[in-house]
Amino acid sequence: MSIKSEININEKVISLYEKLFSHKWAIPVFLLGVSVTAFGLLIPNLGYYMDDWHHVYYSYILGSDGLRDMLLIGSNRPYAAWFYDSIFNLFGYKPLGWHIVALVLRWATVVIFWLIFGSLWGKFQRQNVYISLLFLVYPYFMLQPMAVAYSLHWMGFFLYALSLWLMVIAEKKRGYFGAVFVLIALVAEWSHLVSSEYFSGLELLRPLILWILLYRKEKNILRRTRNVFWKWLPFLLVLAVYIYWRFFLLALPGGDRNTPVMLLQFFSEPLQIFASLFNTMIQDAAIVMFNGWHNVVAAKVLNLTNLFNRYVLLVITFSFIFVFIWLKNTYGLRKENIVAPERKRWQKEMLGIGLGILSFGPLPIWLIGQDISSHKNQMAATRFGLASMLGATLILVVVIDYFITQKGKANIAVALLVALSIGVHLNNAHQYQRSWEKQLNLFQQFTQRVPDLEPNTAIISEGEILFFMGEYPTAYALNTIYSDERTGEESNYWFYAIYSSFYGVLNQFFDGMILEENFLLSDFSGNSKESLIISFEPELEQCLWVLRPEDSDLRLISELERKASLISAIDRIQIESKAPRLLPPEIFGKEIPENWCSYYQKADLARQRGEWAKITSLWEDAQKSDKNPANGFEYIPFIEGYAHQENWESVKKMTRHANKVSQGMASILCSTLYNIKDTTPSSVERDNSLTRLTDYLQCQE
Structure with missing residues (x-):
């Protein structure tokens, strides 16, 4: 190629370049x-x-x-x-x-x-x-x-x-x-x-x-x-x-x-x-x-x-x-x-x-x-x-x-x-983005744990658990999930944070107070004693915890949460509903792939239903998928499941492991063992296992 041809090509390129930028x-x-x-x-x-x-x-x-x-x-x-x-x-x-x-x-x-x-x-x-x-x-x-x-x-x-x-x-x-x-x-x-x-x-x-x-x-x-x-x-x-x-x-x-x-x-x-x-x-x-x-x-x-x-x-x-x-x-x-x-x-x-x-x-x-x-x-x-x-x-x-x-x-x-x-x-x-990921995490776990819920139920946490949200946005998100878009039938739930809504009236809150909201076109009327108390701190590698009155001995939560757990009305969860509650895919897209918390929520629901065999099956599935809890509290449904299946070796192994995984587990593990003693048939193996475990934990009845 001649020098003149190269110059002509370069001039054309420059001209095209200038036209592109000057247009x-x-x-x-x-x-x-x-x-x-x-x-x-x-x-x-x-x-x-x-x-x-x-x-x-x-x-x-x-x-x-x-x-x-x-x-x-x-x-x-x-x-x-x-x-x-x-x-x-x-x-x-x-x-x-x-x-x-x-x-x-x-x-x-x-x-x-x-x-x-x-x-x-x-x-x-x-x-x-x-x-x-x-x-x-x-x-x-x-x-x-x-x-x-x-x-x-x-x-x-x-x-x-x-x-x-x-x-x-x-x-x-x-x-x-x-x-x-x-x-x-x-x-x-x-x-x-x-x-x-x-x-x-x-x-x-x-x-x-x-x-x-x-x-x-x-x-x-x-x-x-x-x-x-x-x-x-x-x-x-x-x-x-x-x-x-x-x-x-x-x-x-x-x-x-x-x-x-x-x-x-x-x-x-x-x-x-x-x-x-x-x-x-x-x-x-x-x-x-x-x-x-x-x-x-x-x-x-x-x-x-x-x-x-x-x-x-x-x-x-x-x-x-x-x-x-x-x-x-x-x-x-x-x-x-x-x-x-x-x-x-x-x-x-x-x-x-x-x-x-x-x-x-x-x-x-x-x-x-x-x-x-x-x-x-x-x-x-x-x-x-x-x-x-x-x-x-x-x-x-x-x-x-x-x-x-x-x-x-x-x-x-x-x-x-x-x-x-x-x-x-x-x-x-x-x-x-982090807020949305946390929302998806919360809502998916909540629906796995709560297939349906009695109307006029409040969901309450110690503080606001979702940033860039708040109480009424979280309430609307939950109502969107639980309402029926096909019939236009609205659900009637609300979300509260204790610190922002009840801190000045804690005594009335714990005694049972009327909860009323009138926001936009939505009306809510409930009672603090007809509420679910939850704890959600995934930053600490914890799943969503729907607290029960039995969890008042849990030292991994705050004193306020322990006291609030005593009024957590988990009987408002409609456990008769066998169909799993799914997040609307037209809003949330694909569900998060199964992780440890999926197994934990299903096991916690199965515990409330008394489906002990399902709990042990969930544990085995989790082990096959190499999913394990990062918090000792999340062993407890499985400990109870194996106890009701009279697999005492697994009970002993899990109890000891739960105590090692998280500090401050002794109190709640002791309460769990006493509950197992009251709800399972007596046997020599059971009594020996429970005695060894209570001695290991230094439980004081």
């Missing part, structure tokens, strides 16, 4: 790649959490009508039902579909804002991409894995952005096409308002966008002000109609949980309320702008003995290299023809919009008396800063552009921030 739609594709890296790598392993569960329950058990009624009473958003119904019908009830939807909506929202900024500041392509990248992975909103609950918020944000973009296009089109775009923009505005009120405050940003847009055409301030008002008026009217409909026409059977208390107080105490709102605005803006970034350098991330941390570090490294190379080589971003006055004006406009978003974005939250700074759960409060993240990003990019004037250094800074933010989101998703 306008290469940027959305690039942003999608960043989205998948930050939010998509772990989504096959994510599930449902917290507020996801009541949406799943009402849709799965009661269908569209139940979901709509719940949204009306629970969140005052009845017109959000179209969104939930659509996604459930499209993807079914497995979590994966919702996580894909949440990712796509977040990405689509960013792309629309990129189009808006491109329409307003076409020369500032590089800065517009900086904004898009940093807004996409801004390390503040930590509830992304709660996909059912917060996909609606991203849908609302997307519809707002779409409405804003169509408004900008309409101004450029004018005439018939301009009117059509305005009409579609108004529909999008109404849709985001009635679906979720979170972004209604951003409607006050439209005049500023129009002012910047009209600046290029109209220099006369008076005429520009008049034009801005008339172009904003249709959108202002839609906002006014929404406010009137929302607070005066919409019938809310359960009362309005979003009453604008601050607005009502403003009419009687305007100065005090204004000062309070201003103070709240400053504090919340500071939290959104700065709090998320301390996570990017958290010391625990640098613990390289952890395998997942090493994986995250690898992803961060490759992300930095990839983003930097992309920014450096994107053809359209390397050509800049911006003079100093244009840059200054752009910085001022961006700063103004950023401050406007920080001021107006959380306004709906502030007006109902909520805020970020005083919220007791700062992680949950990150949802209040969703709109503000965009404003914080604009200000951050202005700061980068002002202080780092060299493109190469600015590219490095942005690539580093993006890569570190990706690491934050990966670590966050990993925590949610």
Whole structure:
């Protein structure tokens, strides 16, 4: 091949390379790649959490009508039902579909804002991409894995952005096409308002966008002000109609949980309320702008003995290299023809919009008396800063552009921030992954131990046993499992944690107190003495323990759990039900492969049924599968099983082994041996075996 031919081929490759990077739609594709890296790598392993569960329950058990009624009473958003119904019908009830939807909506929202900024500041392509990248992975909103609950918020944000973009296009089109775009923009505005009120405050940003847009055409301030008002008026009217409909026409059977208390107080105490709102605005803006970034350098991330941390570090490294190379080589971003006055004006406009978003974005939250700074759960409060993240990003990019004037250094800074933010989101998703794994573990063991349960039974633990959950989400998950989706027949159970619900009334709790809950459309009424007490600490290599009054001598649980075990009503487990209870596969997917805890739960249920031969058979099956308990307490059903089968050699062997596996087993083993003595037929071998064991354990009857 001649040198000339090689040069021609190289020129073609370079030309193709530049076309690929400079193509306008290469940027959305690039942003999608960043989205998948930050939010998509772990989504096959994510599930449902917290507020996801009541949406799943009402849709799965009661269908569209139940979901709509719940949204009306629970969140005052009845017109959000179209969104939930659509996604459930499209993807079914497995979590994966919702996580894909949440990712796509977040990405689509960013792309629309990129189009808006491109329409307003076409020369500032590089800065517009900086904004898009940093807004996409801004390390503040930590509830992304709660996909059912917060996909609606991203849908609302997307519809707002779409409405804003169509408004900008309409101004450029004018005439018939301009009117059509305005009409579609108004529909999008109404849709985001009635679906979720979170972004209604951003409607006050439209005049500023129009002012910047009209600046290029109209220099006369008076005429520009008049034009801005008339172009904003249709959108202002839609906002006014929404406010009137929302607070005066919409019938809310359960009362309005979003009453604008601050607005009502403003009419009687305007100065005090204004000062309070201003103070709240400053504090919340500071939290959104700065709090998320301390996570990017958290010391625990640098613990390289952890395998997942090493994986995250690898992803961060490759992300930095990839983003930097992309920014450096994107053809359209390397050509800049911006003079100093244009840059200054752009910085001022961006700063103004950023401050406007920080001021107006959380306004709906502030007006109902909520805020970020005083919220007791700062992680949950990150949802209040969703709109503000965009404003914080604009200000951050202005700061980068002002202080780092060299493109190469600015590219490095942005690539580093993006890569570190990706690491934050990966670590966050990993925590949610662990929560889902723990949920699957709990629910599968619970269904193996409890094939059915008397109605109005509470399931109670010492503390909350599932992170990113809570009492009512765990209750809804259990009710989803035990209800009959074919008939719409609801089960009626609730979950409580003693420390959070009864710590101040322990005496009444132990004596037997009425338990009542009225949450959304669900009512629960039970009694503390008609409850199951459970202990679940898989981190200590323990299975789920459904405690019995006989377990009050167990030293492996806390004093509070021992006392609570005395009121554990295991007779509420309907042991007559022979059909195994399975987790709904359309929600949970495939069951966890059988492990030791599967054998333990089945043996514990068989003990309650008095099926002693089945217990010994389960032990033999476990041994064949090389499954063994890691805790001495989990030998006890098998000790009792072999005792009732009069296999005293196995009883002696297991008892000694249980005592060695876990410290503090003597008390519960002694109680077990005394119970065996009372419930098995007398024989010389039995009496000799029990005597030797009680002497070995130094039991005192």
